[in-house]
Amino acid sequence: MRRISITAVSVLQAIANGHEYGFDIIDQTGLPSGTVYPALSRLDRDGFVKSAWEDEAGAHAEGRPARRYYRLTAPGVRALAEAVSFYHALLPAKPRAARG
């Protein structure tokens, strides 16, 4: 499978952590909107995430327009796990904690 970028990993991880709409993801990742939105569109195109509109009634109850929510698809979950372990392997090994 094609390896996904750090940006995409951050976005996928944010969604996986329950931050499921654009500005929330931006807040979580600290990435600019001009980076996050194209990343979301690309992930959507490649089938790693899928999006759905929030229920209008629920949104109005909170006094705001309905949002677009993003969810990970099964390939997205797999890609995230693979990418995390790949990038993790690049990190220097942690010093082992001394036992009691």
Next chain:
Amino acid sequence: MSGWCDLMVRLAASLVPYGRRRDWLREWRAELAFVSAQAARRGRAMPVRTLGRALGAFVHAAWLRWDQWRLEMIWQDLKHSLRALRRSPGFTFVTVLTLAIGIGGTTAIFGAVNAVLLRPLPYPEADRLMQVFSTTIKQPDRIGGSVSPSDFNDWRHDNTVFAELAAFNTGSYPITGNGPAEQVRAADVTGGFFTAIGTEAHLGRVITKADDAMGSRDVVVISHGLWARRFGSSPGVIGQQVLINGVSREVIGIMPAGFDYPLLTELWVPLQFSAKDFETQRGAHYINVVGRLTAGASIARARAEMRAIASRLAESFPRTNRDSSASVHPLRDALVGSVRQSMLVLLGAVGLVLLIVCVNVASLVMIRGVGRGRELAVRVAVGAGRASLFRGLLVESLVLGLAGGAAGLVLAYWATTAIAAMDVSIGVPLLNQTRIDGAVILFAFGIATAAAVLFGTMPAWQATSLGDVVTRIREEGGSTTSDPRRQRIRSVLIVAETTLAVVLLVGAGLLTRSFDRLLSVDLGLNGASVQTFSFSLPEARYAQAALRADFVETLLTRVAARPEVESAAAINGLPLTNYRYSISTSTRDGVRLADEEQDQLSVQVRLVTPQYFKALRVPLVLGRPFATSDRLGSEPVAILNQAAASRIWPGQNALGHAMTIGTRLGLGGAQAGGRVVGIAGDVHEFGPAARVPPTLYLAYAQWPDDSMTVVVRSRGEPAALVEPLRGLLRELDADVPMFRVRTMDQITAAAVAQPRLNLVLIATFAGTAMLLAALGLYGVLSYAVGQRTREIGIRLALGARRGEVLRMVMAQAGRLSLAGVIMGLAAAVLASRVIQAQLFEVAPTDVTTYAVVAIGLLLVALAASWIPARRAARIDPITALRHD
């Protein structure tokens, strides 16, 4: 939401592809509305951060637009190029066909190279498998040199670089009982053999060290193919007894399908050595040694260590090992040996053809690009950029390249099937493994893409350069001259392909002359109408020499009694079959020779029956042939060939002298040899290109061997004798199968099969190259004449004669071809060195070949330019000028 933010998002939305615009706007507005509502609730102004976020909408919108555009454009380009190619079916057909020839040829040869030289051998960690040879200090790194059991034993114990070192011997054994008798390729292997190779049995087990101890049970491992053919793939065969070479052996294992090491072996039996063998057999070189390096050992270390062991043995056993050394070579190199170079030459040759193909297609595409001037000009006029035109043309080239690659793969599939089916006698190991696999497909499409980029880029660049487009609009409007720059590039292409064609033609010419010389060598025998076959008497039942002698005498008497047989004889090893049995001369006229001289006077030993010389028409120069009275118990007699006679008794008549050789021929008793009763003509035992070896013929009846080849000269068609001969053999002993059934003509042809194959392939490539070069020249000239129609018309109108026009066009062709020929000849002088090793009695700078190629190619070039030149000369000035 702040008005500013909304304005920005609205503006950005215009970039978003229409189909996605509504959703896009809704999403951005919802997010921004929420943020600004939050800010308003807290009674703050809209933070600057939010404005920054809104700016990101432009980036997002631009990205979406670009993403859509990218997909559409490629699709568009593809559709456009397919339509364009369909519009000119002639061009498409010729281009794809040309490419298919180039790619197909290259791929097929690559398939063979991949099988023989590149693909890993089908054994685990095959790169650690080595063959170890016994060599001399003069040629320590030689590939080849059989090993003595004593040396093998010391190597095995003293080395630290091999995890396993094993010995094996190859040959063939008759299988009898359970079905008709059949002679099968076999290997005797020591216990470590399968461990070294690393292959396990498919069923049962392999031969292990417990099996090669003297006195252990007689066992056999059989190949998957033999198991299927003779035992119907029944698993019950494990544990069964099978008669092999007269010995009853228990089948202990079946190897996996495809395992046939060494070289097409179908059964493996233990090779056993006694402690005494290891002590006494230091001078007897007859086994092969294969080993697996330990995990950390490098080849260099293995070489150094084996050489050190060999030199220690040379000190300890000076009589037998005086000048001995040892070499270590990867198993593949040992298998492939000398074939490597000719394979690479072939790959190089076919690569040149591919280059010519590219050059040719480049000029085709270029000519077409010019012909499409109006179309391109219109596209520029409606706003297409240079990049998009370039991309379009490149996509078109890629489509052509891939179509050519696919068609080439079909050609290659057909060719590789033919290559894999070639006779093993050609002597190219692993060639039968040639097939289209992932690597080959990748190669085909790799070169197709590379070729497409190569032939597509330059013309595409040319065709789209902006200045050009303007010129072209004028041209299409009927300009008088063609663009000199483009003409120059086409000229360079013509010169380049002529150069390449000359190189190939010179190579083919040299090989043709060399092959002609090979065929004109007098082999010293006449094999027409001679049928041959081999048989092997089971050791167990024919242990006594007299039984073997009787068997052969009876067989030959019965064969000779048939009316269609002119003469029948037997020999232990036929000429031209690479049979080698070299023994040192031990005594001359009763005097023992010094050690060094013994080796220098080594002779090839052949055991023959009396009619041998008559059956193969080998002339007897002096003395008499063997007679039926030369038998066991009578005075031993010998016949020498002229080469041996003049070496052993230089300047003397060898008749009446006596000699012995350094072997008892396994019979105990006296050393083999005898009084010279005849001198036979020289026979090229090892093929026309090899020197005639000194040869000693001994009377078979005096030294009866158990494996012989029968030669029968027929009065009619020799092949018609095969079935009657098989019947005669079966009548004598049903357990003695007939094998290696060939006519002498087949054997003679097989002896030159490899150079013949090389020649046929290179000549095919060269012929293709010449044809392509001629086509290229024709195409370019036709186009040039078409472009200059008006100019020529004006010349004719002003009084130029038609002959002058004809000469003018032909001179242009002549100049280009001459430049190509001169450069080609120079390149050929350099390139022909690589085939020097394949040339027989022809220098790589053979002047005749070069001259014939040069003149021939110039004539072809003139012929190719004749049609366009004549067309130019026939231009009607009125019609030509009316274009304006």
